[in-house]
Amino acid sequence: MAAEALLEVRSLSKRFGNRAGREPSPWVIQELSFVVNEGEFLTIVGPSGSGKTTLLNILAQIDTASGGEICLQSHAAPIGNSKSLKPGLACKIGYVTQEDNLLPWRTTLQNVLFPLTVQRRLNEDTRARAQMLIRAVGLAGFENHYPHELSGGMRKRASLIRTLVYDPPIILMDEPFGALDAQTRAQLQEDLLRLWNLGRKTIVFVTHDIVEAIALGDRTLVLSRSPARVAGEHRNSIPRPRDIRGIMIHPEFAPLYQRIRVQVQ
Amino acid sequence: MTTHESELDRAERSQVKWRKYAVTVGRIGLGVALLVAWKVGADAAGPLYAADPINVFQRIVSDSMSGSLLRHITVTLRLSVEGFAIGCTFGVALPFLLRRMPRLTRAVEPYIMASVGVPKYALVPLFILWFGIDDAPKLWLVGLLVFYPVFIAVFAGIRNVDRNLINMARVAGASEAMISREVIWNALLPFFFTALKIALPRAVSAAIIGEFLVGNEGLGYMIEYSRQNFDTTGVFTGILVATALVLVINAALVRLDRHFNAWRPIDRDMAL
Numbered sequence: 290m291a292a293e294a295l296l297e298v299r300s301l302s303k304r305f306g307n308r309a310g311r312e313p314s315p316w317v318i319q320e321l322s323f324v325v326n327e328g329e330f331l332t333i334v335g336p337s338g339s340g341k342t343t344l345l346n347i348l349a350q351i352d353t354a355s356g357g358e359i360c361l362q363s364h365a366a367p368i369g370n371s372k373s374l375k376p377g378l379a380c381k382i383g384y385v386t387q388e389d390n391l392l393p394w395r396t397t398l399q400n401v402l403f404p405l406t407v408q409r410r411l412n413e414d415t416r417a418r419a420q421m422l423i424r425a426v427g428l429a430g431f432e433n434h435y436p437h438e439l440s441g442g443m444r445k446r447a448s449l450i451r452t453l454v455y456d457p458p459i460i461l462m463d464e465p466f467g468a469l470d471a472q473t474r475a476q477l478q479e480d481l482l483r484l485w486n487l488g489r490k491t492i493v494f495v496t497h498d499i500v501e502a503i504a505l506g507d508r509t510l511v512l513s514r515s516p517a518r519v520a521g522e523h524r525n526s527i528p529r530p531r532d533i534r535g536i537m538i539h540p541e542f543a544p545l546y547q548r549i550r551v552q553v554q
Numbered sequence: 555m556t557t558h559e560s561e562l563d564r565a566e567r568s569q570v571k572w573r574k575y576a577v578t579v580g581r582i583g584l585g586v587a588l589l590v591a592w593k594v595g596a597d598a599a600g601p602l603y604a605a606d607p608i609n610v611f612q613r614i615v616s617d618s619m620s621g622s623l624l625r626h627i628t629v630t631l632r633l634s635v636e637g638f639a640i641g642c643t644f645g646v647a648l649p650f651l652l653r654r655m656p657r658l659t660r661a662v663e664p665y666i667m668a669s670v671g672v673p674k675y676a677l678v679p680l681f682i683l684w685f686g687i688d689d690a691p692k693l694w695l696v697g698l699l700v701f702y703p704v705f706i707a708v709f710a711g712i713r714n715v716d717r718n719l720i721n722m723a724r725v726a727g728a729s730e731a732m733i734s735r736e737v738i739w740n741a742l743l744p745f746f747f748t749a750l751k752i753a754l755p756r757a758v759s760a761a762i763i764g765e766f767l768v769g770n771e772g773l774g775y776m777i778e779y780s781r782q783n784f785d786t787t788g789v790f791t792g793i794l795v796a797t798a799l800v801l802v803i804n805a806a807l808v809r810l811d812r813h814f815n816a817w818r819p820i821d822r823d824m825a826l
Contacts, residue, residue, distance in 0.1 A: 349725055350725075351721045351724065351725065376721065376724035376725045377724065377725035377726065377727060379727070380726070380727040382725070383725070384722075384725045386718065386721075386722065388718060390716075390718050390719055390721075390722040392719060392736075392737065392740070393817055393818075394740045394741075394743075394815075394817040395817075403723075403726060404726035404727060407723065407726055407727050407728035407729070407732050407736070408726070408727040435817045437817075451726075452726075455726070455727075
């Protein structure tokens, strides 16, 4: 593929610090390498406990790595020392975590505006963008509700657009729709693809659900069970726009699903 | 069908109304019963040991008219507020400073916890020795008694802040100062208010005890002066006024709490 590499991960390894009187802790990630291209929707599947969240935490610079290299836009990111980490790499990496992590004392709108506020980028344009996103995900009318007054799906939407609103070059997503019912989940996947189509952001989306990985991604990486390594890579040529709810009856779905399934153990 | 439903509805509504009514009646009844018990008890004990409620209310009215009551209240209130402000400032600032220095925290923590055990009232003679007989020893007493509950609650509150929220804020580009102000401060507000509910009445009590021991003004002085003159009515008046003062402060605090912690899903506190 001719596209430019935006994020490069080379021989990344991670083990957590030893605790006194215990066996040395095992490798969570070992010799993990992959590339994410500009404008690509990359999905990563792996069994639970395979170090997916740890990988994203390292990429988002909120956790250290034990070895390897990470380059964003050809600049090496600090990885080894927790003091030198730069969470979010100066707002270049957005991170939608598994939990919504909305600030409970802020209303929906205030939560969505939070990154803009702390980055001192709050102005007419960015406010308008926030309003646009709020309408796009159906949160209009709930701007002044507190998180505890929203449903699980609405909270996810708020947390999603809180990252989209400041438009970081790359967005990491850690099973953001994991804890939702099937209906809400499909709805949110459609919302996400629709939003992605507007800007074609670079997204790294981690999930344990093979169907979701196929439905959303341009390319899917399969991680092995701990320690995490790349067990396989699958290009996905199902054309866009995709019908999320009918993805399973697309003729290319079944063989792709089968190829991924045998690698996910 | 509809008439049946509305009848049920009405029955239910009147029951709800009655329940509300019952609580109000119960409260007033309890208040009256306490007053009656006071009166009966005072009559039985005699005027030297317990003041008659009627005399106490008369005294409140006459002292209010002469302005002396207001003067004593002002003095005690000023002392409580100043001491409270000092204790509270240190109680909040110190945990925020220690947050950035985990090793120092671990080193000093046992000493701080040990110092909690020092009976603060026992230090008053030393305070008088060191700081004289003006406001200073009283401010030290009030400040110290306020400092500990605030410090402990804020310290616990900071440790209790969800790491994920802090990480989220960092990734979103917030500086450490912004995280302290926005994430940590808001997350520990409920802890802080719980501490205030303990610290504010304590501040008033400490001010009154300070006034027992030093000075010639304030509610504490008024109570102690009355006692020395076998004026039991004066003692009871002082206690009643001090209690009312604490209740007013608490009510103001509850309002502030509601305002600042409006986002909290449920009200977990006892209301006055």
